[in-house]
Amino acid sequence: MSDLRIIDIEKRYQAVQPKNDASFMLRPVRLSIREGEFFSLLGPSGCGKTTLLKLVAGLLQADGGEIWVGGENLTNVPPESRRFAMVFQQSLLFPHKTIEDNVAFGLKMQKVGKKQRLKAARDMLEQVGLAGFGNRFPDELSGGQQQRVALARALVANPRVLLMDEPFSALDPGLRKEMRELLSRIQKDFRVTVLFVTHDRDEAFALSDRIAVMGDGQLRQVGSARDLYERPETTAVASFLGLRNILSGVLKNSRFASSDGTIETDVTKQLTDGAYFMVIRPEAIKAAEGNQLGHVSVSGIVQELKYGRGMYSLKVNAGNQLLECVVTTTQAEKTAVGEPINLLVDMEEVWFLKE
Amino acid sequence: MWRKSKPYLLLLPAAATIILLFFGGIFDGLLKSFGYFPAIGETELNLAAYDRLLHSASFWESMELTLRVAALSSFLSAVIGALIAVALFFLNESMKTNSPKAWHRLFQLPLTIPHLVAGYIVVLLFTQSGFVSRVLAAFGWIDNITEFPVLVNDPFGWGIILTYAWKEAPFVSLMLYPVLSRIHGSWREVSRVFGAGNWQFIREIVVPAIMPGWAIATFIVFVFTFSAFEVPYLLGVTYPSVLPVYSYQLYTSGTLSDRPEALAVNMILAAITILLGLVAYYFSKRWNVLKGWG
Numbered sequence A: 001m002s003d004l005r006i007i008d009i010e011k012r013y014q015a016v017q018p019k020n021d022a023s024f025m026l027r028p029v030r031l032s033i034r035e036g037e038f039f040s041l042l043g044p045s046g047c048g049k050t051t052l053l054k055l056v057a058g059l060l061q062a063d064g065g066e067i068w069v070g071g072e073n074l075t076n077v078p079p080e081s082r083r084f085a086m087v088f089q090q091s092l093l094f095p096h097k098t099i100e101d102n103v104a105f106g107l108k109m110q111k112v113g114k115k116q117r118l119k120a121a122r123d124m125l126e127q128v129g130l131a132g133f134g135n136r137f138p139d140e141l142s143g144g145q146q147q148r149v150a151l152a153r154a155l156v157a158n159p160r161v162l163l164m165d166e167p168f169s170a171l172d173p174g175l176r177k178e179m180r181e182l183l184s185r186i187q188k189d190f191r192v193t194v195l196f197v198t199h200d201r202d203e204a205f206a207l208s209d210r211i212a213v214m215g216d217g218q219l220r221q222v223g224s225a226r227d228l229y230e231r232p233e234t235t236a237v238a239s240f241l242g243l244r245n246i247l248s249g250v251l252k253n254s255r256f257a258s259s260d261g262t263i264e265t266d267v268t269k270q271l272t273d274g275a276y277f278m279v280i281r282p283e284a285i286k287a288a289e290g291n292q293l294g295h296v297s298v299s300g301i302v303q304e305l306k307y308g309r310g311m312y313s314l315k316v317n318a319g320n321q322l323l324e325c326v327v328t329t330t331q332a333e334k335t336a337v338g339e340p341i342n343l344l345v346d347m348e349e350v351w352f353l354k355e
Numbered sequence B: 001m002w003r004k005s006k007p008y009l010l011l012l013p014a015a016a017t018i019i020l021l022f023f024g025g026i027f028d029g030l031l032k033s034f035g036y037f038p039a040i041g042e043t044e045l046n047l048a049a050y051d052r053l054l055h056s057a058s059f060w061e062s063m064e065l066t067l068r069v070a071a072l073s074s075f076l077s078a079v080i081g082a083l084i085a086v087a088l089f090f091l092n093e094s095m096k097t098n099s100p101k102a103w104h105r106l107f108q109l110p111l112t113i114p115h116l117v118a119g120y121i122v123v124l125l126f127t128q129s130g131f132v133s134r135v136l137a138a139f140g141w142i143d144n145i146t147e148f149p150v151l152v153n154d155p156f157g158w159g160i161i162l163t164y165a166w167k168e169a170p171f172v173s174l175m176l177y178p179v180l181s182r183i184h185g186s187w188r189e190v191s192r193v194f195g196a197g198n199w200q201f202i203r204e205i206v207v208p209a210i211m212p213g214w215a216i217a218t219f220i221v222f223v224f225t226f227s228a229f230e231v232p233y234l235l236g237v238t239y240p241s242v243l244p245v246y247s248y249q250l251y252t253s254g255t256l257s258d259r260p261e262a263l264a265v266n267m268i269l270a271a272i273t274i275l276l277g278l279v280a281y282y283f284s285k286r287w288n289v290l291k292g293w294g
């Protein structure tokens, strides 16, 4: 087993201007990534994702902590001896080398013979759908193709860990989707351990076995996409994942009352009394009237009606709370901005979190 | 029709002037080097001037001197220029203050000075009675200023070489510096992750990256120093003289019959320059010099 273990790695940047104390600090991170796992670091810009990735690669010197792969301590091993690979946001191909030579670069550094490494490079180029492009130069390829080459270059030397720093964020949406599928397929074929950095929730959700949500230089929560989305541990994670319907309130004797008075309902879940946040996913709300078992009804005024991918997303002003929900086109046609609407919230789908 | 041809028409006066002066001049020179000289009644074309030239010892000595001066100047400029560029590059990397900019400006200074002025500066500094020699004598490093080596107006051409090295090294560094700064830190990171140590990085990335620019810069210096006139005229000796000066001496010797030879020297210079240009073009194609850097 060669799991990647990150044990209390931390880093503080020196303030660029000594007077300015706002230097960034990555709090100790502890993570264990299984061999062959696709693991993503998800977080807003500036939260330290790249910093953590570079610490793992060895490109930055950590202030403390250790990096292990399997039984091997890599903390003091320089990056060139770690047998890792990396794909960056830009393809960073070497412009004076042909595509083939670019892909074969890692093997050349490992002193693999010319014939052998060029064959390996060609095979890998075929894997990423670029057979026959080997003799071109990087500037003769499109951005997407260049990024495929970067992927091939990273995989050809059979790395122990593949590190990827927002590799698709410079591509257009269609291409991004295509690249995700390619990466997903190749990752499964090669069973390579991937540590993937992104600020795009959909991308992380589509690719990862597990995700770590980061914020302000620390890990906020680690889990599968579904864990994170349905059971966020903090409001910060919830709102970063796009969950806007967060109602603070108090739970007492199995009854939750939101502090703004929008919702008051019985709670069947086994929870101790106290202050809670109630997180309602947009999908847990439907536009309907009347009473339904296990549902709580809320009424409000439609404030915004937006079409997106087969569904309408609705913003409803309910008391002091803005609720986001999604409705079908037929339901949306029955209402309009400024009109009253009745909503039902499925209490089975609601999540309570305590901070 | 008018719309399409308008830009060309507007360019016509300038283009015509350039073409007339440049090709007209070359053509006129070519004719005269073949002995066509209506002013003294010569209207027949022959190769006599070339024949005489190629059999004269002073031409070959001049050729040797020219090649030596050009080769040494471009070699020195290339080495010094590369050192300056690399030094500036690392200075920029290691410092966050404004001092690299000041250094940059300092090294650009020689670029702004005309060659003739540079030549005079070298005269003032490096003649036996010049500044450097006097300073050395004053500090007792040499007993007498006559002990100072003859660097100006010397038969070997050190003065010329010195001037060119001083003047062209910044040019080479100016050509190299942008290339160096394109080797961004990220490439170092990429190559490290893929297993390249410092030495491998230099061999695989840095040298191939700067090589083409370096070769081209050196070549430009070579061609320039090969065919330039004013510095050797100022700092050289009367005999042997570099080809452009030799041509000038022949032309102004007072004997009209020397003129075809003077122009033949020019034609040979032009031919060699064009030939070198073609060779450089061929290699730049073959090495993919500008590949991917566009």
Ligand SMILES: Nc1ncnc2c1ncn2[C@@H]1O[C@H](COP(=O)(O)OP(=O)(O)OP(=O)(O)O)[C@@H](O)[C@H]1O
Binding pocket: A013, A014, A015, A016, A024, A043, A044, A045, A046, A047, A048, A049, A050, A051, A052, A199
């Ligand atoms: N070399 C450095 N010196 C000082 N501070 C730095 C340095 N590099 C990054 N930082 C700071 O560290 C913080 C985290 O940077 P990092 O690049 O890890 O963010 P990120 O999560 O990758 O963001 P993004 O999604 O925008 O790439 C930022 O606030 C940044 O300003």
Ligand SMILES: [Mg+2]
Binding pocket: A049, A050, A051, A165
């Ligand atoms: Mg980043």
